[in-house]
Amino acid sequence: MMQAWAGRGCLGRIARVGRTHVAKAGRALSEGAAVAFAVGAGVLVALVVPTGIAVPTAHVAAAVSLLARAQTVTGRVRLRLRLSVISVTTGGLHYALADQVGASRPLPAGDLQPLVRVPACAGIAVCLGAAVAALVMAAAENGTALIRLRRLLDGWLIAGSLFTVGWVLLLRRADRGGDVSASFLGLAHVVADILVFGLLVTLRFGLRHAERTATTVAALALAVLTTGDVLRVLRPGPDMWHAVPLTAACSVTGLILVAAAPWLPGGVSVVGFDQRMMPVIGVVAAFVPVVVCALAITAHTLTGGPLDTVMSGLAGSVLLALGVRQGVIHADHLRITHESAAREAHYRTLVDRTSDVITIVSLDGLLLYVSPAALSVFGYRPEDLVGARLPLYCHPDDLETLMQAVRTLRQEAESDTRGPALRVSFRVMAADGTWRHVESTISHHPEGMTFISRDVSERVAQQVQLEHLAFHDALTGLPNRALFTDRVSRALRKRTPGAEGPVVLFLDLDGFKAVNDSAGHAAGDALLRHTARRLQASVRAGDTVARLGGDEFAALLEREAGAHPSSAQDIAQRILTALTQPYPIGTKDVMVSASIGIAVAVPDITPDQLLHQADLAMYAAKAAGKGRIRMHHATPPHAHSGA
Known part of the structure; x- marks a missing residue:
């Protein structure tokens, strides 16, 4: 019977893993469907509608979608969405004005160019400030100060490395005699995209897995927009690929994804940062932007490019952010270690001093932990019981009652439901050969089930005596x-x-x-x-x-x-x-x-x-x-x- 039970427990774990993979696959399909639709729509619009109309219209559509989503929520989430509306709107204004002073569409009167450059610069400044403010507000919603600081440093590591790459590309264009002045306005849009992209990537890991779809799509949108803006800086003329205007297609596609993101799962979720311990991939990933930054500077230097102040400042800020980040992680890890040690000592004291026997049992009936009270209650050493299987020393007449409760909890665990704790009374043979009446409360545990058992032999004897006196x-x-x-x-x-x-x-x-x-x-x-x-x-x-x-x-x-x-x-x-x-x-x-x-x-x-x-x-x-x-x-x- 126990072998069959263990087999069903194994099948239950396989079923839970299968459901997890199906859920992940479903989220991946929803993200892929959103991206595929956006790419198709962006290419179609770029082919049919002129660039000067398509891109501003896409900005307006994204702003309207964000504003509509903001009306469905309240509190800080609504404020975040409204800041995003401001960012998208001013970003569109910057695009329209910067496009007028670019090499592709110069103004007829050179004296009007400064008048256009000023609102263009103001537009990108407001766009960048609103977007960063919205994401910083999201990062500061929950979590300790160290966690919030670590997330912001992660965002700067990504953004700083991308800034370095962008600066290198701008210098390469200046060496080829390009219009660096016009490129600065285009690069400003790239800077905004990079900053927001870096914060989005780091914020994505602060959400639960089921709520990451919207943030993932938003990050993809920023990546597509950045690609379009980089192409616009590097190739200011008409950029065609098989009759498809790449820059316009990237801009429209990215804005469609921005419009869809708040309506996807997690679009209005509060960033929780409920996972205190950072996974290994989160520690290692921080070094990737540093490597990218180092490779860009190395390639620029080896090809004869100068190492100027801006490049040195960007590289230094990335290295400084990495050092501060590692210090923050170490400080947070020490704090968590001290808290965990204090909490463990507290719970250990409670468990060791209680007269109840606490047992943790896996779903296949294996005893994983037995509290020290087992020695004083039943006469068995806890270390001798760990590794044994249920039913252990249970009276044959009470076996079915105990196993029925265990089967109920195992079925609930396999179906991902959590019912109330069950209370079961049965008899257990003590080390001296006597039968002890036990009352156990069985509840769910991350590793299986928890038994909190109490010896009620004296109470049962008193009840029997009272019943005897009554009759x-x-x-x-x-x-x-x-x-x-x-x-x-x-x-x-x-x-x-x-x-x-x-x-x-x-x-x-x-x-x-x-x-x-x-x-x-x-x-x-x-x-x-x-x-x-x-x-x-x-x-x-x-x-x-x-x-x-x-x-x-x-x-x-x-x-x-x-x-x-x-x-x-x-x-x-x-x-x-x-x-x-x-x-x-x-x-x-x-x-x-x-x-x-x-x-x-x-x-x-x-x-x-x-x-x-x-x-x-x-x-x-x-x-x-x-x-x-x-x-x-x-x-x-x-x-x-x-x-």
């Missing part, structure tokens, strides 16, 4: 009237048609009051205890003897044992003989007798009627001179008297 006489230990009546009811229900019914003997001690008054209550109590033992010894093993109160006793003779009506009188005679023997009470022998009434059950009789008939027979025996036996002869309750 037994405290003096003699015999069943009391309530339990005796219940057993009579069950005997009547078990009676089969045509079979002899059960017999009830009702007896009362003759002379008990005289003993109790003369010798005292202690002697009377001793006499009652002697009477109870003699009664139990006089009946059969399957019969029931009870004390109804005072010196009144009763016996239930089950007829399934094959007794005949005459055997009931034999048993009554045996009881009478036993009860008339002397009782050693203290230093004296006490003599009492008993009057016994017998009633035989007839069809449709009730327990109260049967007891009443036996009581009447007992009083008839007393009236006949005591120390006698009388049987009650009655007709069925439904019979009527005749003439």
